[in-house]
Amino acid sequence: MNTHLDGNVLAGALGEVFAVDITTAVAQCASCGTSQAMGQALVYTDAPGLVARCRTCGEVVLRVTRSPGRTWLDMRGVRCLELHVPGE
């Protein structure tokens, strides 16, 4: 059995990388073009890393892996990321 969580689970891992809250960022899927908040992505966590998939087409939008002291981030599945800038 493997299940997914919603994209808010990304907040922990990506909070170490981004100065802004990634879960409220709006990502345009590079595969189907759908725009959705990263928090709406389907995130598979029972894996060697976090794999976020587009809720519409199921393709990978973002992947994160973590080792002691290092993080790798692949955003090839995101065509454009709209970030909310605090204080503006």
Add this chain to the structure above:
Amino acid sequence: MGIVSPGFKGRGGAGREKLPPGQYLVTDFPVLSAGPTPRVDTGSWELRIRTETGEVHSWDWAAFRALPSEEITVDLHCVTKWSKLHTPWRGVSLDTLLAEAETSAEYALARSYGGYTTNLPLQDLLDGQAWVAYEFDGEPLESEHGGPARLLVPHLYLWKSAKWVQGIDLLDNDEPGFWESLGYHNYGDPWREQRYWGD
């Protein structure tokens, strides 16, 4: 009476078997997956091996099951640190599947239903080191564990044993797979604890 009693060699029993560094023993069979489980019907299943010149060898399920198979019992080591010992499988050796392939390629890239990929040196698929497995513990391989058939390369971390294997490309140049392109070690030897880039 023998010189060495069974109790001497077996001190500590099954719970003290040697594991690769950093691993712990499990008795269940954890399921890891980077996406939804592909439900692949054997009626449409196909395995394709493509050489570096574009030559393709393919088997449908019936042809694949007609190949000589082997029973193997191997230890599994997942990069997430669990190990499961003495797991019984049935599968077709890659030596059998690659017997007719004319190739001078040095690398292989396994491709799975669902889009997963993993790379490894071709020599690690040969000489009785790798199988396409379709039974686990005497039963058809469940889809959660990669059924109807998965790659089984037990001397490397388990992410190399691609579930739902669909094909193997033989390549002149190495092409990092799904996890190898995102920080995980290109080779993945559990006994050398090759988990991440640079290990």
